[in-house]
Amino acid sequence: MLSRRDFLSGAAGGVAAAAVATTTTDAGAREAKPMPDHALGLLFDGTLCIGCRACVAACKEANGMPPERTMLEGGDYWDAPLDLSGKTLNVIKCYRDGAGTRKDEVNDGFAFTKTSCMHCVDPSCVSVCPVSAMTKDPVTGIVKYSLEACIGCRYCVAACPFGVPRFTYDEAFPRINKCQLCEQRHADGGYSACAEVCPTGATLYGRVKDLQQEVARRKALTPGAKTTYPRGRLGNGDSYQGVAKRYVDHVYGEKEIGGTQVLHLSGVPFELLNKPKLPLDAPARVAETLQGAIYHALMAPIGFLGALLALAYRHMRPADPPLERGVEPGASVKAREKGGEP
Amino acid sequence: MSTAAPHGAHPAHPVREVGHELPHVPAGAAHEEAAPVGGRIWNRFTAGLAALVLVMCAVLAMRFIRGIGAVTNLNDGYPWGLWIAYDVVVGSALAAGGFTVAFLTYILNRGEYHPAVRPALLAALFGYVQAGMSVFFDIGRYWEFWHMFWPRYVQVNSVLFEVSLCITTYTLVLFVEFTPVILERFGWERPRQKINRVLFFFVAVGVLLPTMHQSSLGSLLVIFGPQVHPLYQTQLLPLLFLTSCIGMGLAAVVFEGTVSALAFKRHLEQELLGKLIRIGTTLGLAFLVLRIGDCARRGVLGLAFQPTALSLLFWIENVLFLVPALLVATERARRHPQRLFVAACLLAVGGLLYRRSAYLVAYETGAGFRYFPSMGELAVSVGLVAFEILAITIAIRLLPVLPKEPEAAESA
Ligand code: SF4
Ligand code: SF4
Ligand code: SF4
Numbered sequence: 225m226l227s228r229r230d231f232l233s234g235a236a237g238g239v240a241a242a243a244v245a246t247t248t249t250d251a252g253a254r255e256a257k258p259m260p261d262h263a264l265g266l267l268f269d270g271t272l273c274i275g276c277r278a279c280v281a282a283c284k285e286a287n288g289m290p291p292e293r294t295m296l297e298g299g300d301y302w303d304a305p306l307d308l309s310g311k312t313l314n315v316i317k318c319y320r321d322g323a324g325t326r327k328d329e330v331n332d333g334f335a336f337t338k339t340s341c342m343h344c345v346d347p348s349c350v351s352v353c354p355v356s357a358m359t360k361d362p363v364t365g366i367v368k369y370s371l372e373a374c375i376g377c378r379y380c381v382a383a384c385p386f387g388v389p390r391f392t393y394d395e396a397f398p399r400i401n402k403c404q405l406c407e408q409r410h411a412d413g414g415y416s417a418c419a420e421v422c423p424t425g426a427t428l429y430g431r432v433k434d435l436q437q438e439v440a441r442r443k444a445l446t447p448g449a450k451t452t453y454p455r456g457r458l459g460n461g462d463s464y465q466g467v468a469k470r471y472v473d474h475v476y477g478e479k480e481i482g483g484t485q486v487l488h489l490s491g492v493p494f495e496l497l498n499k500p501k502l503p504l505d506a507p508a509r510v511a512e513t514l515q516g517a518i519y520h521a522l523m524a525p526i527g528f529l530g531a532l533l534a535l536a537y538r539h540m541r542p543a544d545p546p547l548e549r550g551v552e553p554g555a556s557v558k559a560r561e562k563g564g565e566p
Numbered sequence: 567m568s569t570a571a572p573h574g575a576h577p578a579h580p581v582r583e584v585g586h587e588l589p590h591v592p593a594g595a596a597h598e599e600a601a602p603v604g605g606r607i608w609n610r611f612t613a614g615l616a617a618l619v620l621v622m623c624a625v626l627a628m629r630f631i632r633g634i635g636a637v638t639n640l641n642d643g644y645p646w647g648l649w650i651a652y653d654v655v656v657g658s659a660l661a662a663g664g665f666t667v668a669f670l671t672y673i674l675n676r677g678e679y680h681p682a683v684r685p686a687l688l689a690a691l692f693g694y695v696q697a698g699m700s701v702f703f704d705i706g707r708y709w710e711f712w713h714m715f716w717p718r719y720v721q722v723n724s725v726l727f728e729v730s731l732c733i734t735t736y737t738l739v740l741f742v743e744f745t746p747v748i749l750e751r752f753g754w755e756r757p758r759q760k761i762n763r764v765l766f767f768f769v770a771v772g773v774l775l776p777t778m779h780q781s782s783l784g785s786l787l788v789i790f791g792p793q794v795h796p797l798y799q800t801q802l803l804p805l806l807f808l809t810s811c812i813g814m815g816l817a818a819v820v821f822e823g824t825v826s827a828l829a830f831k832r833h834l835e836q837e838l839l840g841k842l843i844r845i846g847t848t849l850g851l852a853f854l855v856l857r858i859g860d861c862a863r864r865g866v867l868g869l870a871f872q873p874t875a876l877s878l879l880f881w882i883e884n885v886l887f888l889v890p891a892l893l894v895a896t897e898r899a900r901r902h903p904q905r906l907f908v909a910a911c912l913l914a915v916g917g918l919l920y921r922r923s924a925y926l927v928a929y930e931t932g933a934g935f936r937y938f939p940s941m942g943e944l945a946v947s948v949g950l951v952a953f954e955i956l957a958i959t960i961a962i963r964l965l966p967v968l969p970k971e972p973e974a975a976e977s978a
Binding site: 307308309310348351352353354355356357373374375376377378379381382383385387390391392393394395396397398399481498500501502503507508510511512514515518519525528529532533535536537538539540541 | 631632633634635636640641645672673675704705706708711713714716719720723724725726727728730765766767769771773774778781782785788789790793801929931933934
């Protein structure tokens with residue numbers, strides 16, 4: 225029979241081992257997820273964006289989202305959302321400094337950026353959702369939401385490092401809303417509405433592999449040189465003549481939290497565009513590795529339960545029918561206090 | 567005081583307790599018995615509690631008719647607020663006395679803690695019921711809550727799945743652990759003996775489950791990564807939440823023991839409470855050592871000396887874990903009921919603040935979002951606590967929960 229001391233040191237050892245395993249080594253770590261082969265995504269090139277917000281309106285229309293009222297100092301606007309919300313899946317935000325006259329310059333300049341779901345390779349929202357309402361398509365990598373499954377716990381809202389999923393707090397029967405890359409339009413040969421309407425190709429739709437090549441091509445150009453910019457969907461033949469731009473040396477989304485399927489190019493540093501600075505390791509991987517170490521194959525909980533059962537059984541289960549026992553009050557209580565058998 | 571009680575005593579006078587005790591405990595040992603406190607249920611105090619519960623119901627009616635936004639200040643930057651951070655995360659930690667005392671009594675076989683088992687289990691039961699109710703009010707699509715337990719939907723990588731499954735199962739286990747008390751009250755001997763034979767199983771599971779979900783309440787934050795301030799974000803979150811919840815749970819047992827002694831004009835189990843608070847404060851110290859050591863190891867301790875509100879909170883929490891241990895360090899000190907009480911309060915508040923900081927203050931999703939609980943949120947939290955106190959008060963009056971008072975037994 226297990227003695228109490230053995231048991232206690234075993235339990236303490238288990239916790240310590242789990243702590244050590246998770247903090248010092250990678251043994252048993254959950255592997256980083258690879259980019260799906262046929263991953264679809266977007267490339268947003270801030271240097272091409274003119275801030276027309278046609279993409280914001282098109283997104284609303286394609287996804288049946290209601291217009292939103294925005295109250296600003298200068299007045300009261302309809303459908304000029306400043307941020308994502310339960311009613312808005314895509315917004316264009318603006319950086320402005322000083323006079324705000326020079327495009328894509330840090331000083332006295334301005335720049336645009338897009339905010340929408342990044343379709344992470346290893347998404348936090350999928351990892352946290354307790355009821356599989358957030359899923360990542362194994363082929364296209366699109367991170368999808370199932371209203372039917374969702375319980376509205378908002379763990380995904382809290383966990384997404386980009387602050388993407390939004391909840392409709394003002395509804396009695398609420399839901400989560402987030403960009404799903406217009407997957408509903410794919411069956412009819414359509415694609416993301418934001419990319420389709422973009423007049424400058426600032427938002428471009430395509431396979432992530434192709435988008436990555438396009439990023440490499442643009443970065444290799446000499447600023448000021450003549451070049452062609454594809455528009456809408458990469459590879460559909462629509463393009464126009466333009467001038468190569470100067471980019472900061474950072475493709476946002478390329479490496480952040482294990483990579484995303486939406487890539488951003490910019491002429492100004494991403495911090496200025498309020499893009500969160502994120503680690504390379506996916507938080508989903510870190511958290512699942514920790515849980516995995518504690519609950520590795522459920523061995524620790526089962527072992528712990530076994531020890532608990534053995535001790536509880538020994539200390540609680542009647543050995544004889546109670547009434548037939550001799551009564552020796554002092555002695556018996558004493559024995560029990562020492563933890564031994566009477 | 568009779569020592570040989572007849573088997574199957576009259577229901578109104580439960581002389582002998584089999585419910586949780588070891589079968590070889592001598593029948594009639596005075597300190598092992600429990601008895602209903604009796605007395606009138608409705609008085610000004612309980613009526614006041616009931617009024618608070620009614621206010622909560624009114625707010626909840628609004629919440630269910632017009633949505634969460636109508637009564638709360640929750641937003642997409644702070645999707646979890648008072649109802650989760652306090653009612654679930656803090657509330658269930660304060661209810662951790664149930665499993666801790668059961669562990670001491672039955673797993674470590676320390677009979678001296680036995681009188682604390684029933685009150686602690688009762689408080690745990692209603693603490694967890696309260697947490698469960700709060701989750702139900704908080705989740706937006708409450709009518710789908712069963713998805714969390716339905717194989718087609720469950721997502722095993724989700725810490726939240728583990729937490730909800732664990733908490734729900736544990737609440738059921740607490741019910742089972744508590745049934746002997748009810749059966750004893752009504753003198754149903756047969757079912758009581760049957761349950762007693764398998765009770766060891768529930769006691770064991772009832773220790774395992776809280777260690778799992780109390781630590782997982784910390785793990786919930788790990789995936790927030792850099793959204794939680796480095797002073798609080800660590801791989802040790804599960805261990806920190808586990809150690810601090812034991813301190814908080816035992817502090818709550820001491821708090822409730824002192825308050826119920828005053829409220830029901832009973833004698834105070836000074837020595838027992840002294841031992842419990844000592845274990846609690848020791849775990850509090852362990853928390854402190856782990857926490858500071860971990861911050862130092864990760865090289866973020868310097869952040870605690872920057873002039874920010876968060877680093878101030880960090881140190882306030884640490885002091886609240888340290889001071890109770892000093893207050894009850896010596897045996898002489900533990901002879902002062904006031905000291906025990908103050909130590910318990912400080913420890914509980916320390917754990918509460920730590921949890922609140924981790925969930926609400928250290929958590930930041932980016933600029934532009936603010937959160938302070940609305941009146942409606944407060945009304946619901948207060949109403950839930952009122953409900954819990956009301957239920958516990960009534961149960962103590964009607965059921966054999968508290969140890970029988972020697973004098974009361976004589977006069978009965
Ligand atoms: S439609 Fe294109 S150019 Fe217009 S705001 Fe959107 S991304 Fe920018
Ligand atoms: S950006 Fe957020 S919502 Fe989109 S896939 Fe990544 S974690 Fe999920
Ligand atoms: S709110 Fe819905 S989608 Fe988001 S984590 Fe909860 S159940 Fe999943």
